[in-house]
Amino acid sequence: MELTVLSGGTGTPKLLAGFRDHEKFDNDELTIVANTGDDVMISGNLVCPDLDTVLYTMAGIIDEETWFGIEGDSFVTHERVDSLSVSDPREHYLPEEKQTEGPEIGHWRRFSGYREFMRIGDRDRATHITRTALLSEGSDLTRATARMSSRMGIEATVLPMTNDPVATMVETPQGPMHFQEFWLARQGEPKAQSIEFRGIKGARLPGAVREGLDRPVLIGPSNPVTSIGPILEIPGVRECLKATTVIAVSPFVNDRVFSGPAKEFMEAIGREPSTRGMIEMHKPFLDAVILDNEDTTETELPVFRTNTDMDAVGPETLAASILEKMKEWVS
Amino acid sequence: MELTVLSGGTGTPKLLAGFRDHEKFDNDELTIVANTGDDVMISGNLVCPDLDTVLYTMAGIIDEETWFGIEGDSFVTHERVDSLSVSDPREHYLPEEKQTEGPEIGHWRRFSGYREFMRIGDRDRATHITRTALLSEGSDLTRATARMSSRMGIEATVLPMTNDPVATMVETPQGPMHFQEFWLARQGEPKAQSIEFRGIKGARLPGAVREGLDRPVLIGPSNPVTSIGPILEIPGVRECLKATTVIAVSPFVNDRVFSGPAKEFMEAIGREPSTRGMIEMHKPFLDAVILDNEDTTETELPVFRTNTDMDAVGPETLAASILEKMKEWVS
Numbered sequence: 001m002e003l004t005v006l007s008g009g010t011g012t013p014k015l016l017a018g019f020r021d022h023e024k025f026d027n028d029e030l031t032i033v034a035n036t037g038d039d040v041m042i043s044g045n046l047v048c049p050d051l052d053t054v055l056y057t058m059a060g061i062i063d064e065e066t067w068f069g070i071e072g073d074s075f076v077t078h079e080r081v082d083s084l085s086v087s088d089p090r091e092h093y094l095p096e097e098k099q100t101e102g103p104e105i106g107h108w109r110r111f112s113g114y115r116e117f118m119r120i121g122d123r124d125r126a127t128h129i130t131r132t133a134l135l136s137e138g139s140d141l142t143r144a145t146a147r148m149s150s151r152m153g154i155e156a157t158v159l160p161m162t163n164d165p166v167a168t169m170v171e172t173p174q175g176p177m178h179f180q181e182f183w184l185a186r187q188g189e190p191k192a193q194s195i196e197f198r199g200i201k202g203a204r205l206p207g208a209v210r211e212g213l214d215r216p217v218l219i220g221p222s223n224p225v226t227s228i229g230p231i232l233e234i235p236g237v238r239e240c241l242k243a244t245t246v247i248a249v250s251p252f253v254n255d256r257v258f259s260g261p262a263k264e265f266m267e268a269i270g271r272e273p274s275t276r277g278m279i280e281m282h283k284p285f286l287d288a289v290i291l292d293n294e295d296t297t298e299t300e301l302p303v304f305r306t307n308t309d310m311d312a313v314g315p316e317t318l319a320a321s322i323l324e325k326m327k328e329w330v331s
Numbered sequence: 332m333e334l335t336v337l338s339g340g341t342g343t344p345k346l347l348a349g350f351r352d353h354e355k356f357d358n359d360e361l362t363i364v365a366n367t368g369d370d371v372m373i374s375g376n377l378v379c380p381d382l383d384t385v386l387y388t389m390a391g392i393i394d395e396e397t398w399f400g401i402e403g404d405s406f407v408t409h410e411r412v413d414s415l416s417v418s419d420p421r422e423h424y425l426p427e428e429k430q431t432e433g434p435e436i437g438h439w440r441r442f443s444g445y446r447e448f449m450r451i452g453d454r455d456r457a458t459h460i461t462r463t464a465l466l467s468e469g470s471d472l473t474r475a476t477a478r479m480s481s482r483m484g485i486e487a488t489v490l491p492m493t494n495d496p497v498a499t500m501v502e503t504p505q506g507p508m509h510f511q512e513f514w515l516a517r518q519g520e521p522k523a524q525s526i527e528f529r530g531i532k533g534a535r536l537p538g539a540v541r542e543g544l545d546r547p548v549l550i551g552p553s554n555p556v557t558s559i560g561p562i563l564e565i566p567g568v569r570e571c572l573k574a575t576t577v578i579a580v581s582p583f584v585n586d587r588v589f590s591g592p593a594k595e596f597m598e599a600i601g602r603e604p605s606t607r608g609m610i611e612m613h614k615p616f617l618d619a620v621i622l623d624n625e626d627t628t629e630t631e632l633p634v635f636r637t638n639t640d641m642d643a644v645g646p647e648t649l650a651a652s653i654l655e656k657m658k659e660w661v662s
Contacts, residue, residue: 045444133374
């Protein structure tokens with residue numbers, strides 16, 4: 001069956017690995033729309049953490065320990081950058097006036113490579129260089145991603161949510177900061193008070209994403225606020241979702257989260273950090289939910305309960321049962 | 332003795348390795364002014380081939396086979412960039428209108444990193460990232476170089492010839508192209524018809540270079556046109572050189588060149604490609620010359636003949652005899 005998955009950077013890629021490995025699923029029929037709000041310009045190039053994780057997952061080269069970067073990658077450049085810098089504990093977010101200089105796609109998220117607060121592998125860096133090279137030659141992120149995806153032998157269609165700059169900014173008592181500064185450089189320690197997707201109102205929905213949203217849509221078990229949230233806020237996406245079948249896999253078991261800062265961010269936007277809160281968030285377009293066997297959340301929506309703990313059952317098992325259930329729901 | 336050396340990227344660094352290793356020479360007394368006309372923006376960062384070769388030489392980590400990059404470096408990123416590209420034999424020089432976008436120092440020499448026509452090592456790349464990071468944070472090339480030089484434990488003072496953009500452009504029957512396109516991407520095959528140092532009229536002489544040029548100056552055995560030429564053309568340099576003692580080591584033995592495209596470039600600017608041509612070029616400020624024993628060039632200037640073939644005598648031997656002779660000439 002044709003299927004479009006909305007993805008962030010950890011939980012959903014894990015599930016995507018299940019689709020990738022599922023023998024009875026034709027990867028040609030899979031479209032993946034990845035969040036780009038977490039992207040940053042650093043060390044001279046555009047890094048798209050969620051998009052890259054999706055690419056590496058579908059290419060079978062993802063580091064499955066961290067779900068970030070390429071398995072077995074070396075860190076020669078990164079370590080040498082560190083040795084060329086004097087000790088300095090902070091990321092180097094460029095000054096305000098530099099944030100809207102240079103290629104538009106880097107707006108509001110430009111970091112210097114000094115000490116490189118993001119741990120970038122040598123093979124991983126080649127993706128950033130090639131992507132940024134293609135952009136500088138006039139390509140857009142959709143086409144640049146397609147070219148690299150093809151070189152990586154990926155059969156699924158991997159799409160960035162938009163070709164325009166969207167920067168996920170976290171408001172904290174220490175001021176607003178980009179998601180990556182908050183999460184990587186400050187280890188999520190400042191209190192997240194609110195979230196802004198800067199640029200979102202001007203972000204256009206690429207034709208390929210619009211087509212993908214004509215098909216049944218699976219919202220993967222990613223952070224609903226900073227991973228799925230930016231995709232939903234692109235003008236036009238909600239209308240598409242209302243017109244198709246949308247099924248969400250909860251990233252929670254009741255109010256317990258599988259990984260990452262979903263809880264803190266749900267609270268920051270005034271939502272209950274739980275499956276219930278997620279269902280409330282997606283209510284206007286949500287048609288059914290997939291919950292863990294232990295999740296006791298009650299809802300009027302059709303529910304399919306299964307073991308959603310992929311560390312226990314394996315991504316392929318979960319993907320297979322989701323696919324089977326979706327076929328039933330969609331038909 | 333205090334000494335300032337003008338350097339390009341191959342012959343002179345080899346001699347600098349001799350100064351570095353000479354026991355009786357205090358590296359604190361050495362200032363090196365490096366050509367920056369060959370620099371390019373590529374793969375998101377500013378690459379300064381001559382400056383880097385000087386840094387790596389003085390840090391004792393230069394690859395002494397190629398005099399480019401760091402000894403024993405790996406090429407993980409570079410090779411992966413190649414594998415992510417479709418076959419395409421050419422450098423990707425960005426279109427005209429992009430050449431003067433973004434950081435000024437990259438003007439007229441912006442290449443995309445697609446296929447990365449310059450072979451960049453992983454450790455080497457860290458230099459480019461750190462340099463460009465410092466520039467993006469508001470440093471200039473002089474200060475960025477000083478910071479990295481200090482991290483590399485270098486005692487000599489290493490200076491870029493200017494902090495302003497100067498791009499060495501080669502006019503050929505196939506149109507004008509940057510020096511690196513001509514030399515690396517096209518292997519010097521098109522005929523060089525003339526040379527332009529784009530931006531040179533607006534290039535300012537940094538205070539540190541001006542101070543360096545108050546001391547006795549040694550013009551190293553580099554290509555007189557594209558390595559030494561840009562330094563000489565910076566407004567103010569010739570006046571400084573006229574006021575101090577300037578000694579040149581010929582990169583030729585009569586009309587035979589030790590390495591590189593000096594011959595082709597001398598011809599392109601209408602000079603005899605020989606020691607005689609080099610002396611003519613530098614005549615207005617040249618005080619003495621150091622020639623190879625086999626060089627029979629006649630000149631009215633004081634001449635010191637020695638074995639200048641460093642592959643035969645070793646850089647340290649040549650450096651030692653040059654130092655001894657210079658002391659005599661300067662006193």
